[in-house]
Amino acid sequence: MKSTSTYAYYPGCTLKTTAREFDVSTKALCGALGIRLLELKHWGCCGASSAHGTDHLLALALPAREIASASQMGWPLVAVCAMCFSRLKHSEAALHDESMRNKLSGIVGKPLPASYEVLHLLQVIDNMRDRMPVTRPLSGLKAACYYGCVLVRPKDVSRMDDVENPQIMDRVIRAAGAETVDWNFKTECCGAGMALPHTDIMLKLSLRILNQAKQAGADCVVTACPLCFANLDGYQKQMKKTFGSDPEMPVFYFTELIGLAAGISSERLLINKHTTDAMSLLKNKGLAGEPVHA
Amino acid sequence: MTLKTITPVPHTAFRDQIEKLSGENVARCYQCGKCSAGCPVSFAMDLAPRRIMRAIQLGLKEEVLASTTIWLCVQCNVCSARCPREIEVARVMEACRLVFQQEKFKAGDRDTMLFHKLLLDSVRRWGRLHELDLAASYNLISGHLTANMGLVPGLIARGKLAILPHREARSEVKKVIARVEAEHRKDKAKAGGKA
Numbered sequence: 001m002k003s004t005s006t007y008a009y010y011p012g013c014t015l016k017t018t019a020r021e022f023d024v025s026t027k028a029l030c031g032a033l034g035i036r037l038l039e040l041k042h043w044g045c046c047g048a049s050s051a052h053g054t055d056h057l058l059a060l061a062l063p064a065r066e067i068a069s070a071s072q073m074g075w076p077l078v079a080v081c082a083m084c085f086s087r088l089k090h091s092e093a094a095l096h097d098e099s100m101r102n103k104l105s106g107i108v109g110k111p112l113p114a115s116y117e118v119l120h121l122l123q124v125i126d127n128m129r130d131r132m133p134v135t136r137p138l139s140g141l142k143a144a145c146y147y148g149c150v151l152v153r154p155k156d157v158s159r160m161d162d163v164e165n166p167q168i169m170d171r172v173i174r175a176a177g178a179e180t181v182d183w184n185f186k187t188e189c190c191g192a193g194m195a196l197p198h199t200d201i202m203l204k205l206s207l208r209i210l211n212q213a214k215q216a217g218a219d220c221v222v223t224a225c226p227l228c229f230a231n232l233d234g235y236q237k238q239m240k241k242t243f244g245s246d247p248e249m250p251v252f253y254f255t256e257l258i259g260l261a262a263g264i265s266s267e268r269l270l271i272n273k274h275t276t277d278a279m280s281l282l283k284n285k286g287l288a289g290e291p292v293h294a
Numbered sequence: 295m296t297l298k299t300i301t302p303v304p305h306t307a308f309r310d311q312i313e314k315l316s317g318e319n320v321a322r323c324y325q326c327g328k329c330s331a332g333c334p335v336s337f338a339m340d341l342a343p344r345r346i347m348r349a350i351q352l353g354l355k356e357e358v359l360a361s362t363t364i365w366l367c368v369q370c371n372v373c374s375a376r377c378p379r380e381i382e383v384a385r386v387m388e389a390c391r392l393v394f395q396q397e398k399f400k401a402g403d404r405d406t407m408l409f410h411k412l413l414l415d416s417v418r419r420w421g422r423l424h425e426l427d428l429a430a431s432y433n434l435i436s437g438h439l440t441a442n443m444g445l446v447p448g449l450i451a452r453g454k455l456a457i458l459p460h461r462e463a464r465s466e467v468k469k470v471i472a473r474v475e476a477e478h479r480k481d482k483a484k485a486g487g488k489a
Contacts, residue, residue: 013422013423013425013460014423014425016422016456016460017425017454017455017456018425018449018454018455019454020453020454042462042463042466043422043462043463044417044421044422044463044466044467044470045417045421045422045423045463045467047414047417049369049413050409050410050411050413050414051414051417052369052388053369053388053391053392053410054391054392054395054410054411054414055392055414055474055478056315056392057474057477057478058414058470058471058474061470061473061474062417062467062470065466065467065470103477106473107470107473107474107477108470109469109470109473149368149369149370149371149372150369150370150371153370153371153372153374153375154371154374154375154382154384155375163375164375187372188334188372189334189335189368189370189372191334191368192368192369192370193368193409193410193413194335194366194368194406195442196409196428196429196432196441196442197403197405197406197408197409197432197436198338198366198405198406199441199442201335201338201366205334205335234445235445238444273452273453273454275445275448275449275452
């Protein structure tokens with residue numbers, strides 16, 4: 001059964017470049033689930049992850065501009081990048097204060113509401129997980145749901161889930177037919193923007209996460225963050241070079257896995273464009289390519 | 295024997311500055327060390343988060359601002375989530391960075407600072423982050439010429455690295471940044487007027 005709901009969609013910078021799979025799989029999945037996404041016009045950068053450590057007002061103003069344009073459209077604002085989501089939520093919280101709201105409104109040159117519904121796509125899908133059209137259940141797949149930092153922290157900003165042992169992604173991945181493993185590194189940091197200035201630190205943190213997922217018996221890691229994905233998927237060869245151990249762990253965006261379950265082909269979801277091979281795993285589990293209907 | 299009176303001289307100026315910028319009450323910290331224990335980067339820091347908190351309480355401005363800690367902090371917020379005194383330690387780190395920049399402090403982790411500066415420069419230039427622009431300018435200016443370059447050919451081959459920037463939001467974002475800067479100038483003038 002399809003349910004139709006409409007949201008203003010804020011992709012964020014990396015979704016048009018290094019995280020193209022995330023954008024493409026989000027749109028394909030939402031199409032299959034009957035979720036209408038209207039991409040914000042002329043959206044700009046949310047300022048992550050540099051503005052908030054450099055200029056407080058700028059860090060609030062950039063996402064406020066996106067909230068203003070969503071509110072002009074009149075639909076709740078949905079983000080998929082965990083970092084963008086977090087920055088949008090920070091700005092949304094700042095709007096509750098009238099003097100800050102007026103200041104930000106002056107800066108973005110548009111009226112701003114006193115509060116606004118800002119959601120992560122996981123929340124939208126979680127709400128409809130019982131009605132999800134699963135035509136190709138992800139049977140036999142053991143996923144380690146990796147939330148990273150900013151999806152759930154700070155708690156009073158994100159207001160999504162438990163900060164130490166979140167469950168929302170586990171629920172939707174299970175609804176897609178996969179098994180999810182219990183593990184300790186759900187919300188450990190991957191090293192984030194350290195990839196450029198301190199690659200060695202990032203490699204160490206990301207490798208720890210992949211190894212922990214493997215130890216927990218997972219055959220893949222699932223994420224909701226382009227930066228986590230870039231670090232976990234993109235640097236496995238360098239991890240081998242630096243630490244001598246090759247994690248060989250496929251990494252997915254949650255939208256890709258649920259997209260597969262909704263019957264979208266792995267190629268349309270761009271899973272064949274990952275840096276670390278994820279296609280062999282899918283082939284082994286009979287999940288690659290187009291679904292085969294009996 | 296006559297009793298002497300000791301008058302402690304509180305060094306609270308720096309602490310006040312940090313508390314004002316972060317909105318956090320640093321004095322509440324009772325040094326349990328949960329922040330340092332949970333911090334994923336503490337192994338690389340010269341002063342782990344607990345020690346930074348203590349140093350701020352003591353007003354040790356130079357020590358705090360010169361530490362690598364305030365730049366190595368990845369803002370993952372584990373410290374904030376686990377603090378039994380409900381201090382948002384990550385916001386305190388952020389405030390330290392702001393003071394550092396406001397006062398044009400010299401020492402510190404130059405590579406991370408450069409990364410953040412160049413990221414915002416890229417947003418200022420294009421309205422959105424242009425990753426290739428950020429990586430190239432970072433490598434050129436930092437002198438780490440080949441850092442991460444091994445990834446570039448693969449990313450381009452898979453159509454995942456835009457050669458040209460997306461410019462749709464350019465003029466609007468420029469306006470927002472200009473107005474933010476105007477606000478800062480106003481605030482500065484106000485502060486100057488009072489002094």
